[in-house]
Amino acid sequence: MRLFEATEEGTVEIKIDEDIRARQEELAERNRELFRERGIRAFDIAGSVGAGKTSLIAGMVERLSDKHGVGVIAGDVATTRDAEQVTGKGARKVLQINTGGMCRLDARLVCRALEQMPESGIDVLFIENVGNLICPSYFSLGVEARVVVVSASEGTHVIEKHPAMFESADLVALNKIDIAEAVQVDLSQPVADLAAMRPGLKVVKTNCLTGDGIDEVLGALRLG
Amino acid sequence: MRLFEATEEGTVEIKIDEDIRARQEELAERNRELFRERGIRAFDIAGSVGAGKTSLIAGMVERLSDKHGVGVIAGDVATTRDAEQVTGKGARKVLQINTGGMCRLDARLVCRALEQMPESGIDVLFIENVGNLICPSYFSLGVEARVVVVSASEGTHVIEKHPAMFESADLVALNKIDIAEAVQVDLSQPVADLAAMRPGLKVVKTNCLTGDGIDEVLGALRLG
Numbered sequence: 001m002r003l004f005e006a007t008e009e010g011t012v013e014i015k016i017d018e019d020i021r022a023r024q025e026e027l028a029e030r031n032r033e034l035f036r037e038r039g040i041r042a043f044d045i046a047g048s049v050g051a052g053k054t055s056l057i058a059g060m061v062e063r064l065s066d067k068h069g070v071g072v073i074a075g076d077v078a079t080t081r082d083a084e085q086v087t088g089k090g091a092r093k094v095l096q097i098n099t100g101g102m103c104r105l106d107a108r109l110v111c112r113a114l115e116q117m118p119e120s121g122i123d124v125l126f127i128e129n130v131g132n133l134i135c136p137s138y139f140s141l142g143v144e145a146r147v148v149v150v151s152a153s154e155g156t157h158v159i160e161k162h163p164a165m166f167e168s169a170d171l172v173a174l175n176k177i178d179i180a181e182a183v184q185v186d187l188s189q190p191v192a193d194l195a196a197m198r199p200g201l202k203v204v205k206t207n208c209l210t211g212d213g214i215d216e217v218l219g220a221l222r223l224g
Numbered sequence: 225m226r227l228f229e230a231t232e233e234g235t236v237e238i239k240i241d242e243d244i245r246a247r248q249e250e251l252a253e254r255n256r257e258l259f260r261e262r263g264i265r266a267f268d269i270a271g272s273v274g275a276g277k278t279s280l281i282a283g284m285v286e287r288l289s290d291k292h293g294v295g296v297i298a299g300d301v302a303t304t305r306d307a308e309q310v311t312g313k314g315a316r317k318v319l320q321i322n323t324g325g326m327c328r329l330d331a332r333l334v335c336r337a338l339e340q341m342p343e344s345g346i347d348v349l350f351i352e353n354v355g356n357l358i359c360p361s362y363f364s365l366g367v368e369a370r371v372v373v374v375s376a377s378e379g380t381h382v383i384e385k386h387p388a389m390f391e392s393a394d395l396v397a398l399n400k401i402d403i404a405e406a407v408q409v410d411l412s413q414p415v416a417d418l419a420a421m422r423p424g425l426k427v428v429k430t431n432c433l434t435g436d437g438i439d440e441v442l443g444a445l446r447l448g
Contacts, residue, residue: 077358077386131272153274155274
């Protein structure tokens with residue numbers, strides 16, 4: 001992560017930053033070990049407000065819950081709406097983290113939520129990050145992979161405007177493809193931008209409301 | 225603003241925060257004075273990625289530029305796309321701030337951009353905040369009013385999930401109303417949530433691509 005401070009003398013980057021980064025990485029590593037010990041495959045589902053993170057998670061839980069013990073940790077500034085939307089889809093446990101004013105999850109918040117997860121019976125964990133294409137980029141949660149969900153509504157140039165987030169992605173779900181024409185967005189641009197920025201990165205076009213593409217996301221994550 | 229720090233002992237609010245808040249308020253007050261001196265009416269246009277901030281600004285500039293000297297400051301993490309989209313609509317000056325990793329504008333960044341504005345000939349200034357429904361809530365820029373743009377694509381419960389942002393709004397533009405049905409969002413819910421949270425707050429339904437509602441936004445801001 002990079003940390004900035006706005007002062008009367010200008011906005012400066014705080015260089016002691018390395019300590020915080022090291023501490024965050026240490027906490028992420030602890031989560032990673034915990035996941036390994038418990039046999040949990042964990043995934044960070046990040047993206048902006050309304051990208052379709054919760055719908056994607058709900059769709060994945062529905063498809064996996066007959067064969068897997070699935071857990072969900074949903075992060076948001078306020079409310080338990082995301083957790084409620086996933087409930088009833090077959091997950092073993094659904095927890096909600098409210099961050100108050102904070103614009104992203106971090107390894108420590110996930111670690112605290114993990115204490116509330118059953119110690120056994122969960123082998124797949126989806127962590128829904130706070131809806132934001134900036135802040136979560138800089139924080140590793142200790143997961144196997146980060147899926148970034150981006151909706152067609154976010155505009156033609158959404159990829160190049162948010163380099164840090166897409167640099168941190170292991171898979172991109174390009175969602176709400178059905179409304180691209182209505183919002184006058186040419187989806188070939190984000191696809192080309194991702195290919196230029198991250199050659200070889202898996203990009204799946206989805207419509208998480210109808211379920212289109214969700215099986216392909218699961219396949220790419222080797223879940224099924 | 226509220227500032228949090230995630231440490232090994234947990235996520236804690238940093239209480240020396242009051243100093244930063246006071247300093248930010250002081251800088252916002254300086255901007256306010258500068259606007260007053262120069263006869264500039266300034267507006268902060270905030271909202272998430274793809275909400276339609278730039279399209280709203282472009283539409284307002286087009287409608288105002290024959291009678292007003294309009295300036296635009298566009299803030300984003302990276303790229304000059306927003307400034308480019310507004311260029312050619314008749315603004316006297318269009319500047320772009322790139323924040324690097326920072327998730328919002330603040331009074332100091334705006335103050336520095338103002339130094340690059342012509343000292344006369346601008347009487348209306350639109351400041352496009354960074355695309356984010358969380359971080360900008362806590363930073364005052366010293367403007368006359370904050371317009372929060374929220375698109376139908378951001379979901380049924382977007383208002384209650386982002387209380388700080390909507391508490392800070394002076395007007396809400398509920399945009400992309402044409403796609404509400406396609407994304408299965410019932411717009412009566414955000415309207416009801418705003419009425420409950422902020423009785424009397426002006427809410428305008430817009431489609432910034434066709435221009436629907438932009439005149440009503442201008443009327444509510446007493447611009448024309």
